Amino acid sequence: MNVGVVGTGSMGSVHVGLLGAQVPGATVVATADPFAPGADYADGLELIADPAVEAVVIASPPETHEALVLACLDPGKRVLCEKPLADSVEACRRIAAADADGRLTMGFMRRRDSGYADLKRRLDAGEIGAPLAAHMVHRNAASPAWFTAEHVLTDSLVHEADVTRWLLGEEIARVTVHTVGDGLSGPQLVVLETASGRVVGVECFVNAGYGYDIRCEVVGESGTLELPRRPGAVAGFQQWFGEAYRRELQAWVDGEPGPTAFDGYAATAVCAAAVESRRAGRPVDVRM
């Protein structure tokens, strides 16, 4: 499959590296990035129009996603879109509506992580009975300079929104965010309530200093299941989820079904409710 990659910053360069060296069946035929002198195109729309490009990875900033994704879907090119799907719930809704035949795969790589996949398999096999609640931790060693307290909710929490929907198999109905201080130098605590009344607590802390750390424990009627802990400090998500990114790309190239545009839309709706909850200081219902 001849792939074009739009956006060659921190995430896009990981995709270019993996596609070029560790994903049989894929060839990177073009890149686009207005800030990378070595890119084939400055404008992602020109890359998408290139007849040599059969499928596209979008790893540019979220506010560029809608136009790029729609330009791919129109001529029927397959897309792997990094999270979040777009920068507003409305844009995500438009994308999901335009993708009736499922050409878009969302870059929710955690679903391809062996620890998460095993947890999901054991949960679905009924090992702990019906799930009742979950506890999650999302820590980054340091946040990028452009990150705000709201990016913690739209860019980081989006993973837990997706993982919650995927693991528990139902929608998130209501979100409450507790922030003390600036929301960057300390943790934000988020409570997700599902449609059937399960509760998920998430600590999102993007300047934890000691390293990257992801935790997830699901509490069921007869026990608990937990992601395996990693010994020693891990620098960042590129290291923690490196193998998950590789599997995500291989599955996409092989045409396996993955998270959809609707999944991207639903996760962004949860994040929008979180942003509103943080601003208003009260629980907010998820509107889809």
Ligand code: ISE
């Ligand atoms: C980043 O964009 C990611 O996707 C990482 O997985 C996440 O840990 C980080 O907080 C995000 O900013």
